[in-house]
Amino acid sequence: MSGSNCSTCSSRGTCDIKDDDSSCSTGTCSGGVRLPPGITSVYDLDKDVERGTMVWAEVEGEGDEARVSVASLEAISQAASLGDERVFAVMMGPANHRRLADPMFEFGADTVYHVRGQGVESFHALSYAQSISEIIDRVKPAAFLCAATPRGRELAPCLAAKRGCGLTADCTGLRVDGPGLQMIRPAFGGNVLANVVCHTLPQMATLRPGAFPLPDPQTGRKGTVMTWTYRPQPSASRILSVLNEPSSYDEGSEVLVSLGAGMCSEDDIKTAEILASLLGGSVSCSRAVVEQGFMTADRQVGQSGRVVRPRVYLAFGISGALQHRVGMSDSQFIIAVNSDAEAPIHAMADISVVADGRLVMQAMIDRLRKR
């Protein structure tokens, strides 16, 4: 057994990962040798190996449609930008998902752990956390990141609790600070940014989708794929049915035309829907519109509704109370139309228009139809 660390999995000559289509790049891995658990720490062999960053790569879609989510690629490229240390990605999926490793390499992953086995296609937070935890034991990364998607938000705290690790939710920034990471997240509805550190290793965070823009891929960049066996954990649940369809409200809308108390009638909603379809977006609203029964709660943006981050958020007749702002302040571009010049929404908009929203909306429709 060689004395140098395996550059792929950073274990010291004890790597026993067998892979069908790739091998340890330094050849120091002996294959098949498994030391008793804990022996490396007894002999201090694992000293100073908490290095690199691990990312959970979420797979969207099935079969030929399957791909690594953009939010996960964002997390991978963010991990790569933290320094020169290795970036490990963990992906769950059947054998034919191996091709999904390529985009991860191009965005900065060095090693992709491909967890496969019976039942791995069906997300189960505790089982996924178990696999990732096993790989963390092997690789000993200094940090673990995943995208704050619905599944990531369930998986990350399961993993954190399993390992007794600190976890920072929904970060919008990361900063390397000596050996540690400062995790930056908005608090109090985005009025302040809190810098958080974790006392435990790996330092864990979920990253807000869209907060870390994707760089250009390094086309042709290669890495290593390792295979890991999925060990489903016992579950008290039985899945009766799975519906793979988008929910009634398109959370990923590029453009949202949003209505508030100042534009709250059947006609306004019809007009907004026309504008939204011309702009390729959908219609949302503030709490007041739901409370008056004009729209259903799944369209509500804000404190007790949804948090949205569209490319463009068009607020018509919305005053911009804090409880609404917490739901949309992270939109990439905000356009506010409100006849009340004092409405707080104007101060937080990129484009502020003090005018009757109905007239402006109609003029926008007329202009777009002339195209």
Added chain:
Amino acid sequence: MKILVMVKQVPDAENVELDPQTGNIRRDGAERMLNPYCEFALQAAVSLREEGDEVVVVTMGPRSAEEALRYCLERGADRAYLLTDKDFAGSDAWATATVLSRFLQLHEPDHDIVLTGRQAIDGDTGQVPAELAVISGLEPFYHVRSVSKQDGMWRVTQDYGDEVRELMISGSCVLSIASGSLEPKVPSMVDVQEAQGKPLKVLDRESLDLKKSEAGLAGSRTRVVKIVNQVHTRASQKLQGTPAEMADGILQAGGWI
């Protein structure tokens, strides 16, 4: 059957004031309310309850959190626990889940289900339900849209956005409830009067057999090292003119024309 509901009291963000100096929510004197997602969890608990069942509501927080418990007792909960101690202050998700888990283990181990809201609107982490479940040896289920009882099991709908799952769950588990009615039940005078007589038990760190190092800031695995005011960097560029001119300006700014 015993239904446990874990709730949190939060500042009422609709009436909240921000300190212009620090940008922080003014917590002193700020209106407080039951976290809206916890209200959904309470609604789910009350809807599950059948004759002879019990809904037990639990919160960790300052003494003032008793208001949130009273609110729940007026809306269908049968008993309440307030976990309060100065040593609990500053708890992160891990420390909070540790306290709640110890409470379950020592005081209500025979629960049939544990319900929580998906996240608190002040912290917004959504981590406590899963951490509580894992520490307690239970299975967590997130993004729960509805829960009902069927053949002695829980029938649960989970909404992951791109996937909706129907599940049957046997035994106790932790459900993180994501939706409910936005028009909560308004209690009657009788409900309010009855709530006065319902038991509300206060537990401190020692009665939960927790060391100082297990809860609060000392028991936390994360720490806030700095708070930075976020300067609103939006340009707030004003558009003027006729509606047609303003429409043109908007469409150009959005990149549509």
